[in-house]
């Protein structure tokens with residue numbers, strides 16, 4: 406164990422979160438097991454996993470609220486073991502559930518926490534207004550905090566953890582329980598925070614929700630990181646086999662047979678009124694398919710690349726572990 410993180414890789418950015426072999430056991434249960442995560446300044450890390458996978462445990466350890474059974478963790482270069490105070494100044498931690506106080510207006514709620522951060526006088530009022538603006542809640546300034554919708558409450562929670570201008574944000578399922586519109590608002594808000602250069606670890610049990618705002622993604626299952634890389638690598642892994650959606654005006658079954666005869670085609674499935682032809686690994690050109698069908702006299706109504714279904718991809722990546 407050492408006070409500061411080891412020398413960074415000079416090709417990477419400034420390390421902001423590092424864990425090595427991070428493990429937490431409850432009796433015989435591994436809540437998390439040998440977790441290795443490396444995030445640099447400005448990284449937005451989507452931490453994906455189903456309920457009970459270990460996301461909260463990891464975040465609580467990084468927030469210095471929980472001690473690991475073994476392993477190392479550094480936040481902003483500070484060790485969780487020896488520099489917890491420095492870490493608390495560096496982070497904004499938003500837990501998955503938090504309460505707001507009865508009979509307190511939104512602005513009073515923020516001022517209360519700003520005071521706890523020792524932000525005083527004019528600076529306090531200014532800071533509270535600034536974070537309210539950031540989360541689009543100025544119009545609820547004088548409303549009772551308990552009267553806010555779930556989405557607004559989540560935004561207020563985020564405003565609260567932004568008061569001391571933390572460099573690192575640990576956000577535990579900020580979009581959970583939100584309706585679709587509030588989810589989109591939360592996503593836009595995270596993009597705004599990314600734009601401010603914050604290093605963000607944000608958890609969710611839904612991969613597509615985070616894929617377009619994150620540059621890195623970790624998938625955790627039963628305490629183990631089963632995937633940990635860039636979103637780009639994840640997408641290219643999933644794109645290894647291109648799937649082409651095909652619809653013809655004539656008999657689907659016969660068209661499917663014709664497509665199966667092509668060397669470039671690995672398999673063909675019928676999905677509703679479409680055929681989904683999976684190309685052989687590495688093949689990216691669907692022109693053989695249209696040539697074959699047109700050559701055989703089919704009228705091709707649709708021939709398009711199938712969008713990557715991240716939900717299915719997530720299930721595929723974690724297959725066997727969840728079973």
Ligand SMILES: Nc1ncnc2c1ncn2[C@@H]1O[C@H](COP(=O)(O)OP(=O)(O)OP(=O)(O)O)[C@@H](O)[C@H]1O
Nearest residue numbers: 431435436454455456457458459460461462463501
């Ligand atoms: N205090 C505790 N005592 C015993 N087991 C615990 C404790 N806290 C967590 N666990 C167990 O550790 C595992 C990981 O839990 P954790 O809360 O980290 O998962 P999670 O991915 O955050 O799930 P969720 O999305 O439901 O919050 C679970 O099996 C959980 O039951």
